[in-house]
Amino acid sequence: MKKILLASIFSIILVATGFAQDSEEADRLIGVWEPSHGKAKVKVDKIGEKYYGKIVWLKTPNDPETGKPKVDKNNPDEKLRSTPLRGYRILKDFVYTDEDEWTEGTIYDPENGNTYSCTIKMTDENTLDIRGYIGVSALGRTDIWKRLKMPSKK
Amino acid sequence: MGPFFAGPNSLIAEYEVDLATIEGLENVSAKQIKEVKVNSIKLNLANEEELDLSDIYSASLQIVSGNTEMQSIAIKNPIESKGNELVMDVSSEVDLSEYLKGKQFSLVLDLDFAEDSFAEQIGAIIDLELTVKHK
Numbered sequence: 001m002k003k004i005l006l007a008s009i010f011s012i013i014l015v016a017t018g019f020a021q022d023s024e025e026a027d028r029l030i031g032v033w034e035p036s037h038g039k040a041k042v043k044v045d046k047i048g049e050k051y052y053g054k055i056v057w058l059k060t061p062n063d064p065e066t067g068k069p070k071v072d073k074n075n076p077d078e079k080l081r082s083t084p085l086r087g088y089r090i091l092k093d094f095v096y097t098d099e100d101e102w103t104e105g106t107i108y109d110p111e112n113g114n115t116y117s118c119t120i121k122m123t124d125e126n127t128l129d130i131r132g133y134i135g136v137s138a139l140g141r142t143d144i145w146k147r148l149k150m151p152s153k154k
Numbered sequence: 155m156g157p158f159f160a161g162p163n164s165l166i167a168e169y170e171v172d173l174a175t176i177e178g179l180e181n182v183s184a185k186q187i188k189e190v191k192v193n194s195i196k197l198n199l200a201n202e203e204e205l206d207l208s209d210i211y212s213a214s215l216q217i218v219s220g221n222t223e224m225q226s227i228a229i230k231n232p233i234e235s236k237g238n239e240l241v242m243d244v245s246s247e248v249d250l251s252e253y254l255k256g257k258q259f260s261l262v263l264d265l266d267f268a269e270d271s272f273a274e275q276i277g278a279i280i281d282l283e284l285t286v287k288h289k
Contacts, residue, residue: 004285004286004287010175010281010282011279011280011281011282012167012169012280013167013200013280014165014166014263014277014279014280015165015166015167015275015276015278016158016163016165016166016275016276016277045164047166047218047262048219048220049220050218050220054162054264056161056162069211071231077245077246079229079243079246079247080245082212082229082231082243083226083229084266086161086162086266087161087162087212087214087264087266089224092223092224093223106223
């Protein structure tokens with residue numbers, strides 16, 4: 001027999017903190033990256049043992065229709081469509097395997113509201129092959145992302 | 155951990171699941187849980203002296219665990235409240251059952267700061283009210 005109950009409120013305390021322990025080889029993914037279209041910059045962080053990338057910069061931060069900061073208006077969940085795109089995690093749940101590859105993650109395309117399976121391959125320290133696909137990896141598209149470097153001090 | 159720069163800043167909490175400590179679920183085991191929906195989420199900033207909600211454009215809340223993917227569960231944008239407490243808009247689709255059946259999950263709260271903040275630390279309390287279907 002199914003029962004339904006309203007669980008009383010429970011509280012969780014959150015703080016700003018360092019995200020996770022270091023793992024030198026896997027943590028090379030951490031940093032700020034720019035997709036080939038140049039319309040956004042994505043910062044990769046680690047939460048637990050997985051890697052996540054959120055939009056930290058948009059070439060066009062405001063929606064031309066509203067004049068307000070862009071929101072995730074194509075989110076399949078109507079209740080979440082007011083989520084700002086700046087700060088949105090478009091890369092989720094990546095796990096480092098080996099040989100410069102992070103797998104088991106997803107990439108979200110805010111322009112159509114679709115989420116794709118995704119693998120990340122680091123071809124050199126400053127270049128990523130980001131492959132989004134549906135079903136099998138052969139049916140997909142690869143984009144090249146470049147690491148943003150801090151200007152060197154003179 | 156401060157200062158905090160304008161733009162998105164993340165707060166995180168790891169929660170050890172112990173159903174016996176959640177009011178209303180004391181006598182429910184993980185195996186009995188069928189579906190968990192979010193009724194409401196209340197956010198309280200814990201830094202009332204250094205920071206209040208008028209300093210923050212938006213707040214979004216995600217949940218993640220080692221065995222399950224990250225999901226967005228609530229958003230508030232724009233934040234029009236002042237003070238320290240607000241009620242977030244919750245997803246009606248997300249099912250938290252896999253998180254409550256596991257041993258641990260993390261909540262990640264993204265706060266979009268209007269300006270730099272020189273607070274040394276920022277904290278928040280999230281109150282969750284859930285509807286649980288179980289055997």
